[in-house]
Amino acid sequence: MPELPEVEVLRRSLEPHLVGDRIERVEVHNAALREPVDRATLVRHAAGREVEALRRRGKYLLINLSGGRTVVVHLGMSGRLTLVPAGTPPEPHEHVALHLRSGGRLRFRDPRRFGVVFSLPTAALAGDPHFSHLGAEPLEPGFDGAFLARAAAGRRGPVKPFLMDGTVVVGIGNIYATETLFRAGVHPRRSVARLSAARWERVAAEAVQVLSAAIHQGGTTLNDFADGEGNSGYFQVSLGVYGREGEACPACEGPIRRIVQAGRSTFYCPRCQR
DNA sequence: CGGGCGGCCTGGAGGC
DNA sequence: TGCCTCCAGGCCGCCC
Numbered sequence: 001m002p003e004l005p006e007v008e009v010l011r012r013s014l015e016p017h018l019v020g021d022r023i024e025r026v027e028v029h030n031a032a033l034r035e036p037v038d039r040a041t042l043v044r045h046a047a048g049r050e051v052e053a054l055r056r057r058g059k060y061l062l063i064n065l066s067g068g069r070t071v072v073v074h075l076g077m078s079g080r081l082t083l084v085p086a087g088t089p090p091e092p093h094e095h096v097a098l099h100l101r102s103g104g105r106l107r108f109r110d111p112r113r114f115g116v117v118f119s120l121p122t123a124a125l126a127g128d129p130h131f132s133h134l135g136a137e138p139l140e141p142g143f144d145g146a147f148l149a150r151a152a153a154g155r156r157g158p159v160k161p162f163l164m165d166g167t168v169v170v171g172i173g174n175i176y177a178t179e180t181l182f183r184a185g186v187h188p189r190r191s192v193a194r195l196s197a198a199r200w201e202r203v204a205a206e207a208v209q210v211l212s213a214a215i216h217q218g219g220t221t222l223n224d225f226a227d228g229e230g231n232s233g234y235f236q237v238s239l240g241v242y243g244r245e246g247e248a249c250p251a252c253e254g255p256i257r258r259i260v261q262a263g264r265s266t267f268y269c270p271r272c273q274r
Numbered sequence: 275c276g277g278g279c280g281g282c283c284t285g286g287a288g289g290c
Numbered sequence: 291t292g293c294c295t296c297c298a299g300g301c302c303g304c305c306c
Contacts, residue, residue, distance in 0.1 A: 003299060033299075034282070059300075077300055078284075093284085112283045114300060144295085157277055165277095166301080173299055222299070223286085242299095271287060 002059060002075040002216050004138070004171025007171075008060070008227050009272055010081060011056045013227035014106070017083055018051045018063070022101040030095040034076060037096060045069040045119035046098065056169030060126070063157035068128055070122045072130070076114025082107055083228050105154065106228075135168040147203030152192040152200070159195065160188035161262045164182070172207060174264050175220055175242050180207040182241045187273045188259070188266045213238065241267040 049065035054219040096108040185208040219233030247259035249269040
């Protein structure tokens with residue numbers, strides 16, 4: 001489900017509710033996520049702590065707590081984090097719940113269990129293996145065509161999986177890589193070795209544009225994404241090619257094609273993307 | 275070393 | 291209705 005825009009929308013929706021509140025109790029109903037949830041450490045780090053800030057790194061949501069601890073949540077493919085009133089009965093696949101002093105709880109629900117929940121000292125974040133290899137934040141200064149061109153130097157593969165490589169740039173998943181290349185007019189199979197500086201500039205600019213627009217529209221809800229208050233996004237109506245195999249290209253009316261790259265669906269317009 | 279692919283899971287959609 | 295296959299927004303480890 002979630003790429004950078006969805007996690008950022010989630011962060012913004014939760015921030016006003018969580019900051020200043022306190023986690024009274026931690027419940028782990030099912031520890032068998034992609035990485036086993038370390039219940040004892042999570043309880044020790046989170047229980048009784050105040051929420052100081054909500055941050056984001058790539059697709060990771062960071063809940064900064066008092067005492068220099070941070071709870072990290074990654075939604076995987078099907079994860080959802082929502083605030084529900086106290087007494088709301090647990091849902092199927094509600095694996096972790098953080099009960100708040102103000103009443104209610106922050107529930108983590110994830111049918112496919114590709115998500116991750118863990119905690120650590122805030123000072124250890126940068127050196128943690130989840131984060132230490134991560135690339136640039138696309139919405140922060142320094143992310144531009146020259147950066148991408150440098151990162152691509154010496155590489156050969158197609159540009160679409162390159163954009164999804166988190167060691168290069170974080171937060172761009174299958175939807176936004178697809179849409180970025182459509183907007184930039186670049187064929188998803190084009191080799192990164194064969195993109196001009198001007199093309200890289202265009203790719204970087206369109207990535208920033210599409211991510212920002214998606215955040216502004218509350219994210220993309222294809223199936224079940226919702227923010228912390230349960231609101232759906234509506235950027236899906238602005239998708240140019242993703243999920244539209246056989247439909248007319250919004251620019252040239254030609255049929256949109258679907259191919260598979262690195263095991264993932266890619267949609268593109270063969271006429272507009274070269 | 276970089277890139278491709280399978281695997282991790284469940285559930286929904288669509289074909290028969 | 292039921293059963294089967296395919297597909298899904300991420301990421302890691304293994305392989306070449």
